[in-house]
Amino acid sequence: MALQKPGIPKGTRDFSPAEIAGRELIFTTVRKIFQLHGYKPIETPAMESLSTLMGKYGEEGDRLIFRILNSGDFTSKVSEADWQQRDPGRLSAQICEKALRYDLTVPFARYVVQYQNDITFPFKRYQIQPVWRADRPQKGRYREFFQCDVDVVGSDSLLNEAEFLQIIDEVFSSLGIRVVIKFNNRKILAGIAQYIGFEDKLTDITIAIDKIEKIGLEKVNEELLERGLSQEAIGKLQPILQLSGSDEEKLQVLSSLLASSEVGMNGIEEIREVFAINALAPTACAVELDLTLARGLNYYTGAIIEVKALDAAMGSICGGGRYDDLTGIFGLQGVSGVGVSFGADRIYDVMKELGLFPQELGTFTKVLAVNFGQRERDYCLALLQKLRMRGVSCEMYPEPAKMKKQMQYADKNQIPFVVLAGESEMNQGLYSLKNMKTGEQLQLPAEELIKKVSTHI
């Protein structure tokens, strides 16, 4: 076989032990907090039926779904005419039955509908698994990445929205990341579209609003014109685009402008209520109303949430919202869901950049026993056995190699303690314990050594 250059697909990564340690810290943190709020774990397969995924994420999303080619002779089912037509959408639907999941929310909706008779509603679940997107990789953008989703389905209560603000706050403060939570409501955006008389242009309007900070008011107006809005509608939009002041001031202006729009007023009410609940036990991080927060997956219908790190240039590290009709697509009507998704990989990148990972993360083994030969080795093996029974990670260097080599092994692996036992220790029934950080070394009997090592951890 020809020599192959080792490598992995674009946008994917290998993780070293130290990186795993950092990721585990993130996973265990979110898992603990999710469980503290009563959420239960589920998992779903890496692949779903292509039809489950298609059409749920908008046109752009469909393009970014990784398809899985059917096994066997996938060509046989395609008609000659379809081959000739070369329509990618039509063809792929015929030769790909499966696809890698694009997010965790849609598979969750599928799960809820599929097991609706076994589920007690409201159903609170969390799910920590990788997802795949055929996007062009960039900083903080991968083709394989982990999402940590928490959702509740079967409850319309705005208490849920408020709870997610709490969860977000708890996660990021435990991790030591300073963040701001941006909050908005799709219903307000719908109200705005209604108010200016272009309900069908909701997407164009939201995209424009989203861009205002980036390209400025004038360019946004130009773009709106290009997208087919009338001059009059753009005029009516101006006070909204130029909204300023506190959240309450913004809401006041909006409620006078949108007075005639039922959805709009509804959205304003919802935001007020969530803010009111949040005020009972305010989050440490800022929560701000942000009308420019217009993006969000197609299926969001109410609240939209996005979290940004204050001290690092990174896209959103957590996002979510309410979706009223996602299970409806799979045949279960009248079940509303809300949830957020933490982007583990982006959170990792932010923490790395900010140096937020504790130094000890690189430590796996706590004690290394130096191997001086068979008799000494066996003498130490008994001690290691006892250490493990006390939950102390320890290992014996497998070869009677040179001392320097064994010490280097301990050093490189950030092992904090080394046990040495040779002729003199064995004669006294003792072990020498060396603290690699301080260099301090004492001779101790097994029990004392174990006590010393385990209290140190």
Add this chain to the structure above:
RNA sequence: GUGGAUGUAGCUCAGUAGGUUAGAGCAUCAGAUUGUGGUUCUGAGGGUCGGGGGUUCGAGUCCCCUCUUCCACCCCA
């Protein structure tokens, strides 16, 4: 999907107007030092110059294609 940059040893990079056997630091391994690491000294291994094609007597260096990584747009975690 659109536009722009990038690519030389495991890593960070040199490499002069195209001209013999492509260099450095760090890392790795070995020795100095057969019961003491992180410092030091000595030595060694390691490169089809991302891949393919072309121009040329001659290409790491110039041209084209492709891949990778990065940046912007789009979109998003």
